[in-house]
Amino acid sequence: xxxxxxxxxxxxxxxxxxxxxxxxxxxxxxxxxxxxxxxxxxxxxxxxxxxxxxxxxxxxxxxxxxxxxxxxxxxxxxxxxxxxxxxxxxxxxxxxxxxxxxxxxxxxxxxxxxxxxxxxxxxxxxxxxxxxxxxxxxxxxxxxxxxxxxxxxxxxxxxxxxxx
Amino acid sequence: xxxxxxxxxxxxxxxxxxxxxxxxxxxxxxxxxxxxxxxxxxxxxxxxxxxxxxxxxxxxxxxxxxxxxxxxxxxxxxxxxxxxxxxxxxxxxxxxxxxxxxxxxxxxxxxxxxxxxxxxxxxxxxxxxxxxxxxxxxxxxxxxxxxxxxxxxxxxxxxxxxxxxxxxxxxxxxxxxxxxxxxxxxxxxxxxxxxxxxxxxxxxxxxxxxxxxxxxxxxxxxxxxxxxxxxxxxxxxxxxxxxxxxxxxxxxxxxxxxxxxxxxxxxxxxxxxxxxxxxxxxxxxxxxxxxxxxxxxxxxxxxxxxxxxxxxxxxxxxxxxxxxxxxxxxxxxxxxxxxxxxxxxxxxxxxxxxxxxxxxxxxxxxxxxxxxxxxxxxxxxxxxxxxxxxxxxxxxxxxxxxxxxxxxxxxxxxxxxxxxxxxxxxxxxxxxxxxxxxxxxxxxxxxxxxxxxxxxxxxxx
Numbered sequence: 001x002x003x004x005x006x007x008x009x010x011x012x013x014x015x016x017x018x019x020x021x022x023x024x025x026x027x028x029x030x031x032x033x034x035x036x037x038x039x040x041x042x043x044x045x046x047x048x049x050x051x052x053x054x055x056x057x058x059x060x061x062x063x064x065x066x067x068x069x070x071x072x073x074x075x076x077x078x079x080x081x082x083x084x085x086x087x088x089x090x091x092x093x094x095x096x097x098x099x100x101x102x103x104x105x106x107x108x109x110x111x112x113x114x115x116x117x118x119x120x121x122x123x124x125x126x127x128x129x130x131x132x133x134x135x136x137x138x139x140x141x142x143x144x145x146x147x148x149x150x151x152x153x154x155x156x157x158x159x160x161x162x163x164x
Numbered sequence: 165x166x167x168x169x170x171x172x173x174x175x176x177x178x179x180x181x182x183x184x185x186x187x188x189x190x191x192x193x194x195x196x197x198x199x200x201x202x203x204x205x206x207x208x209x210x211x212x213x214x215x216x217x218x219x220x221x222x223x224x225x226x227x228x229x230x231x232x233x234x235x236x237x238x239x240x241x242x243x244x245x246x247x248x249x250x251x252x253x254x255x256x257x258x259x260x261x262x263x264x265x266x267x268x269x270x271x272x273x274x275x276x277x278x279x280x281x282x283x284x285x286x287x288x289x290x291x292x293x294x295x296x297x298x299x300x301x302x303x304x305x306x307x308x309x310x311x312x313x314x315x316x317x318x319x320x321x322x323x324x325x326x327x328x329x330x331x332x333x334x335x336x337x338x339x340x341x342x343x344x345x346x347x348x349x350x351x352x353x354x355x356x357x358x359x360x361x362x363x364x365x366x367x368x369x370x371x372x373x374x375x376x377x378x379x380x381x382x383x384x385x386x387x388x389x390x391x392x393x394x395x396x397x398x399x400x401x402x403x404x405x406x407x408x409x410x411x412x413x414x415x416x417x418x419x420x421x422x423x424x425x426x427x428x429x430x431x432x433x434x435x436x437x438x439x440x441x442x443x444x445x446x447x448x449x450x451x452x453x454x455x456x457x458x459x460x461x462x463x464x465x466x467x468x469x470x471x472x473x474x475x476x477x478x479x480x481x482x483x484x485x486x487x488x489x490x491x492x493x494x495x496x497x498x499x500x501x502x503x504x505x506x507x508x509x510x511x512x513x514x515x516x517x518x519x520x521x522x523x524x525x526x527x528x529x530x531x532x533x534x535x536x537x538x539x540x541x542x543x544x545x546x547x548x549x550x551x552x553x554x555x556x557x558x559x560x561x562x563x564x565x566x567x568x569x570x571x572x573x574x575x576x577x578x579x580x581x582x583x584x585x586x587x588x589x590x591x592x593x594x595x596x597x598x599x600x601x602x603x604x605x606x607x608x609x610x611x612x613x614x615x616x617x618x619x620x621x622x623x624x625x
Contacts, residue, residue: 001493018494019508041513042561054565061566062508064494064501122230126621129551129610130561 005066007032008076018064022056023047025063026073034074034103038132045131048104049073055111055127074103077110085155086110089148090141097135104131109145113152121146189333191280194270196262199254199312205305213306216299218440219448220292220365224433225249229609235259235313240286241605242379245322247286255312268307269300273343275336282332284320285339285379294343294364339380354447358455361448368456371397371433387459394599394606394622395432396537402461405535407528407584408471409463416453420446422558423521426475426529429558431549432540432608478526483515484582497570502578505571509563521558527583538576538589542599543606545572547622550610557610562621564600572596599623 001018004011007030014025026032026049035058038046042060049058050072078084083091086106096102105128112119112127119127124145133141217223226234226249236251236259254261260268260278267278275289276282283289295303325331345364347356362368371392373381382388389399398405408414408426422438423429430438441449463471484507494504513524527533532541548562567575573592580588598604600623608622 019504021508043559051565056565057561060509060512060561060563062505064504064508065566065568065571067496129553130559 001064003063003067005063005069005071007071008073014063014066016063019062021059022049022061022063022066022071023058026058026071032073032075035107036100036103038100038104043132044101045104045108046101048107048131050107050111053111053114055108072107072110074106077106085151086113086144086148089144089151093140093144093147095137095140095144097137101131101133101135102141105133105141105145109148113145113149117149117153117156119149124149185333186330189330189336191270191274191276191282193280194264194267194278196278197264199256199261200308202254202309205309209302209305210309212299213302213304215444215448216295216303216365217306218443219361220303220367221437221440222252223440224436225286226252232311232313232315234307234310235315237315237317239318242286242322244326244379245320247284247320247322248317249286250317251313251315252307253310253313253315254308255314258314258316259312260307261312265301265304268304269297272300272303275332275340282329282336284322284329284332285335288367288370290340290381291364291367291370293340294345294360296344296360299365335378335380338378352454354451354454355458357448358451358453362452362455366452368400372400392433394539394604395434395543396535396539397434398531398535400456401459404460404531406531407474407534409467410457410460411463412450412453412457415456416450419453420449421521425520428525428530428532429521429549431544432606435610474528478528481528484511497574499574499578499581501571502574502576503582505567505575506578506582509566510575513560522556524560527579530579530583533576533579534584534586536586538580538592538595539599539604541576541579542572542596543608543622545575546596546599547606547608550608550621552610569593569596569600 002013002015003018004013006012007026012030014029016025016029023035023037026035027037035049036046037059038044040059042057045057047057047059048055050056051061051066052070074087078087086109090096090102090106095105108128108131109124112124116123121142124142128141128145223233225238225240226236228235228238231237232253234251234253236249238249240247240249251259253259256262263271263278270276271278271283271287272289272292272295274293275285275287320327343364345360348359351359369381369386369390371390372387373383374385374388374390376382387399387401388403390397400410404410406427410418410427414424414426418424418427418430419438419441422435422442429435441452484503495501510524514526516523517526518524530541532538532544535541544560545567546562546564549558549560551557551559563572573596576592576596577588580586595604599606602623604623606622
């Protein structure tokens with residue numbers, strides 16, 4: 001069954017069993033390896049991506065639900081040469097230890113900040129409640145998200161300044 | 165001319181009646197006291213008061229999530245407008261710091277504040293009236309030894325004429341049966357203890373009993389099911405929609421642990437209740453279970469037989485997850501689409517046969533799928549069960565971001581047809597859409613989120 005969806009701005013047609021998890025399609029068919037397989041049960045958050053701007057656990061999201069939807073992964077946040085604000089912030093704060101949970105953390109945080117650009121520490125902590133990190137880099141992850149929030153606001157202010 | 169005179173007389177009589185009513189229901193002010201020294205309270209009594217406050221779930225209404233405990237200010241939506249909970253910390257300016265024990269007991273028993281103002285029955289004094297003098301003393305000791313917090317709740321926003329407080333006296337006249345609780349000599353001591361806790365401080369009926377147009381509980385339909393914070397509070401009398409009938413043992417386990425293998429985990433406002441009951445002595449939880457089991461009454465042989473069928477199916481039945489998924493084309497709506505979604509997204513946990521609370525409940529056992537109103541299963545599918553902070557807890561992902569409204573409808577139709585013998589729900593589409601849009605507001609917080617969880621992860625408030 002062919003399913004059409006948009007991944008990181010590119011239209012894709014996927015021909016696979018409709019019950020295939022979005023995560024497998026991203027990693028195996030589209031070679032987008034940011035989202036990780038952690039528990040496979042929607043309990044750890046390592047597979048978090050954005051679908052139409054909302055955080056979604058791609059390991060429990062069958063591809064049949066994705067017809068016409070917009071999917072964003074970490075690859076869609078920027079490139080190695082031009083990392084986006086979320087990526088810049090995670091690099092600057094050196095938030096990754098083993099790194100396995102980080103793409104999920106970044107996508108959950110990205111969805112939060114798109115929805116609520118002024119998110120405070122309490123709101124950030126609550127949004128990330130679902131995402132587990134086993135290394136213990138939580139404080140660096142939180143710092144990175146604060147930094148990303150400030151970077152995004154700065155970028156928006158600059159853009160508005162130029163437009164004005 | 166004669167008509168004018170008659171009207172005049174009627175008007176005067178009406179005014180006299182009003183003045184008489186107000187005079188008859190007038191409550192005097194109880195003098196202020198200096199805030200008692202916290203050290204003046206017996207620690208044992210304070211400790212007992214803490215348990216009682218947990219039974220009363222006082223913290224849930226008197227705390228804005230994420231802010232200071234008992235400082236009030238939480239908006240309580242009612243059909244008559246919004247009421248804001250009051251500050252019950254011992255702050256002298258904004259809390260109850262200058263209330264004497266008499267003033268506190270009068271508030272609990274008669275629904276009147278220290279100044280003599282009638283309180284609104286959003287404060288469930290129609291239940292708290294049953295609390296004994298000794299228990300009121302312990303609650304008072306507990307509250308007066310909390311940290312005082314300076315906080316003034318916003319003004320209530322009630323519709324006219326309900327914004328006139330003395331009118332509450334008329335409500336009291338109709339619906340308040342003043343306590344304290346009188347034991348039923350025909351029943352056991354344990355039953356009476358359970359009735360005292362459940363009918364009084366526990367105020368179970370505040371959510372589980374339907375209300376009349378004046379917002380009072382319909383006693384004739386006691387425990388017939390109600391509503392709270394966007395969730396259905398199931399019937400807990402003979403009308404209980406649980407596929408496996410409850411009994412004293414299963415209720416006691418559920419109330420103590422917040423889940424039961426054959427019924428699922430508590431969520432929504434009930435998660436706060438079971439979270440609080442965890443601090444209670446076992447015999448009190450068992451007593452509540454004894455009383456509630458008696459409300460449900462004996463189970464009919466027919467229901468027992470059905471529940472055995474459910475058990476056998478869950479234990480030995482074929483799993484959808486192992487059935488070949490020969491679904492190369494999935495329709496865009498309807499139960500077949502629902503079946504595909506169920507197999508791909510739900511069955512991995514819900515058919516894992518891993519025990520609760522960390523495994524998913526098999527839907528043959530689900531009260532939510534059997535219930536006459538689908539609201540709870542809609543809430544859980546869309547918003548999930550958020551994890552507790554830093555503690556093991558039941559958790560379920562939210563599927564609102566990946567499932568469209570049509571997908572939710574298709575999935576729920578499938579669950580209803582596959583796992584119950586009930587007729588299809590009517591109006592499912594509208595309920596799903598209203599839940600997503602927030603037209604039907606739902607509060608979803610983690611089980612331990614009374615003080616911690618700042619934001620509602622359910623629909624907009």
